[in-house]
């Protein structure tokens with residue numbers, strides 16, 4: 418079932434929490450709502466679920482307008498960050514619960530409910546825990562049971578609010594891959610909320626990046642990461658250095674580095690903020706022409722990668738360069754070394770427009 422949100426606006430008192438949201442989610446897509454705390458992700462999910470009503474705009478599920486339809490009639494599965502399972506019920510009974518309380522006209526027989534729950538237990542790979550109680554489960558297992566409970570009623574749409582938010586990093590990583598695989602099996606239009614960029618990049622077909630109640634960009638993980646449309650998206654998705662540059666006579670200059678700008682961009686002379694990713698910088702200890710010249714201020718390793726903080730001048734922020742361990746070890750970088758930096762790709766934004774240079 419596809420979802421269309423047309424010009425959605427929502428207020429809490431005077432606070433404008435959702436501002437002109439337009440979004441189309443295709444049938445069977447897995448979409449992430451990504452953004453910082455308080456940007457309106459959960460509010461948008463709740464609006465789609467029917468837990469909150471919009472002040473303006475329209476919501477369609479497939480061809481049907483559901484803007485004023487209450488949650489009970491929207492056929493959505495909604496899962497919270499810490500979904501409360503019933504403590505006094507087994508895993509089996511927790512999953513079966515929603516099926517037992519369905520209206521009599523559509524309620525399944527006992528045998529059908531048993532088969533459905535067994536199917537779901539197999540889907541979440543927890544058949545062996547059918548008779549366990551929630552307190553005997555790990556956090557990740559509880560969330561899988563919670564998901565099975567949402568799926569039991571055969572929802573048309575699955576909405577997940579920070580489904581793995583309360584779990585530790587390693588379990589989150591395993592579960593997000595599991596969610597990806599599960600989605601491939603169940604083919605259900607799904608939207609999940611996260612503030613974790615890695616989670617969104619790793620799992621989603623498309624990412625909706627939100628900031629202050631607005632959508633900043635919608636795109637595939639590759640699009641939002643490699644072609645960010647706004648400074649906010651550039652900074653929110655992955656690490657980025659922001660350095661001062663000057664556009665002069667058709668050239669972009671940063672320190673001793675310069676790059677000719679394509680004439681069709683026709684940019685007037687001005688100061689600009691330049692965005693450079695730490696892993697898109699070549700660094701050398703040998704003098705290289707046309708480079709940013711600096712000295713190593715600090716270096717540290719983090720697993721397979723190495724970070725070098727390079728000081729350029731009192732007026733510029735430190736530039737962070739990321740290398741893989743082997744490269745860093747080969748050149749034996751040390752604090753105080755003079756280094757020459759050459760960006761491989763830079764982004765600048767002018768009048769809301771992205772200009773990208775591949776060097």
Ligand code: ATP
Nearest residue numbers: 429432434452453454455456457458459460461612
């Ligand atoms: P987080 O990642 O922290 O959960 P979020 O992006 O999901 O944040 P929302 O929960 O949608 O953000 O909240 C957006 C804003 O709306 C916040 O400033 C919040 O305080 C406010 N808000 C949310 N629900 C209500 C409510 N029921 N009444 C008043 N204000 C609310």
